[in-house]
Amino acid sequence: MKYYGALEAGGTKMVLSIMDETGNVREQTRLPTKTPAETMPEMLAFFSAQPISALGIGGFGPLNLDRHSPRYGSIMETPKLAWRNFPLMQVFRDHLHVPVGLDTDVNAAALAETRSGAAKGKENCLYVTVGTGIGGGVIIHGKPVHGLMHPEIGHITVVPEPNDPMPLGICPYHPHCLEGLASGPAIEKRWGKPARELPPDHPGWELESAYLAQLCSNAVLSFSPEVIILGGGVMQQHFLLPMIRDKVLKLLNGYIAHPAIVTDMAEYIVGPGLGTRSGITGAFLLALEAEKEQVRQEETEQETQDTV
Amino acid sequence: MKYYGALEAGGTKMVLSIMDETGNVREQTRLPTKTPAETMPEMLAFFSAQPISALGIGGFGPLNLDRHSPRYGSIMETPKLAWRNFPLMQVFRDHLHVPVGLDTDVNAAALAETRSGAAKGKENCLYVTVGTGIGGGVIIHGKPVHGLMHPEIGHITVVPEPNDPMPLGICPYHPHCLEGLASGPAIEKRWGKPARELPPDHPGWELESAYLAQLCSNAVLSFSPEVIILGGGVMQQHFLLPMIRDKVLKLLNGYIAHPAIVTDMAEYIVGPGLGTRSGITGAFLLALEAEKEQVRQEETEQETQDTV
Numbered sequence: 262m263k264y265y266g267a268l269e270a271g272g273t274k275m276v277l278s279i280m281d282e283t284g285n286v287r288e289q290t291r292l293p294t295k296t297p298a299e300t301m302p303e304m305l306a307f308f309s310a311q312p313i314s315a316l317g318i319g320g321f322g323p324l325n326l327d328r329h330s331p332r333y334g335s336i337m338e339t340p341k342l343a344w345r346n347f348p349l350m351q352v353f354r355d356h357l358h359v360p361v362g363l364d365t366d367v368n369a370a371a372l373a374e375t376r377s378g379a380a381k382g383k384e385n386c387l388y389v390t391v392g393t394g395i396g397g398g399v400i401i402h403g404k405p406v407h408g409l410m411h412p413e414i415g416h417i418t419v420v421p422e423p424n425d426p427m428p429l430g431i432c433p434y435h436p437h438c439l440e441g442l443a444s445g446p447a448i449e450k451r452w453g454k455p456a457r458e459l460p461p462d463h464p465g466w467e468l469e470s471a472y473l474a475q476l477c478s479n480a481v482l483s484f485s486p487e488v489i490i491l492g493g494g495v496m497q498q499h500f501l502l503p504m505i506r507d508k509v510l511k512l513l514n515g516y517i518a519h520p521a522i523v524t525d526m527a528e529y530i531v532g533p534g535l536g537t538r539s540g541i542t543g544a545f546l547l548a549l550e551a552e553k554e555q556v557r558q559e560e561t562e563q564e565t566q567d568t569v
Numbered sequence: 570m571k572y573y574g575a576l577e578a579g580g581t582k583m584v585l586s587i588m589d590e591t592g593n594v595r596e597q598t599r600l601p602t603k604t605p606a607e608t609m610p611e612m613l614a615f616f617s618a619q620p621i622s623a624l625g626i627g628g629f630g631p632l633n634l635d636r637h638s639p640r641y642g643s644i645m646e647t648p649k650l651a652w653r654n655f656p657l658m659q660v661f662r663d664h665l666h667v668p669v670g671l672d673t674d675v676n677a678a679a680l681a682e683t684r685s686g687a688a689k690g691k692e693n694c695l696y697v698t699v700g701t702g703i704g705g706g707v708i709i710h711g712k713p714v715h716g717l718m719h720p721e722i723g724h725i726t727v728v729p730e731p732n733d734p735m736p737l738g739i740c741p742y743h744p745h746c747l748e749g750l751a752s753g754p755a756i757e758k759r760w761g762k763p764a765r766e767l768p769p770d771h772p773g774w775e776l777e778s779a780y781l782a783q784l785c786s787n788a789v790l791s792f793s794p795e796v797i798i799l800g801g802g803v804m805q806q807h808f809l810l811p812m813i814r815d816k817v818l819k820l821l822n823g824y825i826a827h828p829a830i831v832t833d834m835a836e837y838i839v840g841p842g843l844g845t846r847s848g849i850t851g852a853f854l855l856a857l858e859a860e861k862e863q864v865r866q867e868e869t870e871q872e873t874q875d876t877v
Contacts, residue, residue, distance in 0.1 A: 408793030485716030
């Protein structure tokens with residue numbers, strides 16, 4: 262039996278897991294995300310304690326995912342200053358001597374959802390987590406979207422609701438971006454208490470669902486996902502999903518006349534099929550993929566040598 | 570030498586072309602888009618006049634591009650009522666007896682731009698045309714994006730500018746969607762004269778560039794294109810591009826700290842490399858692809874028969 266390391270590297274906590282090749286968890290632990298100097302040695306110790314064939318990381322970002330860049334695998338412009346420019350992938354590779362796969366935490370989660378979750382069998386999906394921040398992973402043609410960098414869909418501009426007492430939001434970069442208006446901290450700042458303490462009939466939920474509906478509607482129009490998955494702490498309020506669906510229908514207003522939208526909306530905007538395990542499962546899939554890629558590279562090198 | 574048919578099927582005009590296998594135009598004509606009863610016979614006559622190996626169509630939409638649907642290849646919910654539900658691809662295939670490839674006009678244009686235009690060598694791009702309507706084609710991982718249906722990015726919600734005298738726009742489906750605020754007809758309705766008659770210092774261009782900047786900024790954040798190409802009649806005002814770039818930088822505000830954005834914006838948001846020929850060139854590429862796919866299908870069928 263082979264084993265794989267999976268790391269969900271979040272801004273507030275790290276989830277570390279060792280899984281066997283079928284994805285069964287053999288060991289798992291959590292660590293608070295402090296500075297690299299404090300947290301890296303603990304993580305390296307965990308993953309060194311048993312032989313693993315590869316490591317997969319779903320990480321908070323923005324990340325440098327450009328394979329041609331000398332800083333491939335580093336964390337980029339992040340408010341968590343201690344981690345800015347930290348070469349996350351490289352440090353793990355140098356210490357563990359195994360292939361390391363890296364993607365955003367949300368791309369990893371989206372990937373996992375297409376393999377065995379709410380988007381199973383789909384080639385295109387959007388996975389969004391609404392919590393301390395708002396992040397989105399996008400799968401198109403079966404693969405995570407990177408492009409120039411990777412999606413940062415939490416920061417799209419949305420239209421402030423006319424009755425929003427905090428219409429500019431709290432994002433230090435962007436007035437009335439989605440994260441600044443609809444993340445957990447935005448809700449708490451606006452109403453003076455955390456989201457989980459707002460009763461279902463609180464006006465805050467009308468605002469919250471309106472902002473998340475704008476995200477969903479614009480995503481449908483921009484890149485046409487086959488399913489939209491909304492997870493994260495704020496989405497634990499299960500009355501939110503139906504409110505969002507209703508508002509998406511109103512926003513699209515019959516223009517996208519596809520049955521998935523018009524008649525099957527309840528199966529189109531959904532919660533994660535893997536619950537809170539999308540991210541760590543995605544990290545495991547990235548480990549498998551990193552191992553496969555290493556094999557492919559070695560085969561290519563062997564062929565080149567044979568030819569010479 | 571083999572020949573291919575290429576059709577750019579627009580809402581106001583049809584561009585029909587016969588090209589040789591290297592893409593050189595042998596014949597080309599234009600027809601006004603009337604009803605199917607009037608326009609289809611003329612188009613069929615053009616493409617029947619010489620033997621072609623395949624036909625590619627870049628069409629106005631929305632289109633049904635779901636290969637598993639019984640209505641694959643039909644036009645869907647369109648304001649051009651005579652064309653609603655018209656089985657465009659099927660009618661050409663039945664009459665011409667050649668493989669027919671179909672995608673949106675803007676996906677076709679985007680594809681052409683990645684092969685030989687402003688996105689040459691890129692795997693990910695957004696192509697937008699700003700004219701009678703606003704439409705966008707998206708290439709990700711080297712292939713046009715369909716997903717649930719296909720992008721309809723002209724209809725995303727944008728934030729009305731505070732000084733816009735027509736802040737709700739003119740889209741019959743969506744208040745303050747991009748097309749309703751920034752298409753050619755929206756400009757004409759707002760200012761009482763067509764876009765081409767507004768001088769470069771007219772306040773209308775500040776509005777126009779602000780709305781198109783919102784599109785670009787949200788696209789960067791949503792699916793991270795490697796290049797954004799803006800074409801169409803309204804973009805013939807060449808002072809618009811620099812205005813849009815400036816506003817995109819302000820909107821992103823340093824959050825996407827990629828050199829393509831921060832230092833090389835002049836090469837990031839650009840005009841079409843193929844000028845006004847992106848669409849018809851894309852249709853030609855769709856014809857080549859349709860032929861290849863037919864060959865692949867026949868090979869698969871042959872293998873299946875051989876196995877039996």
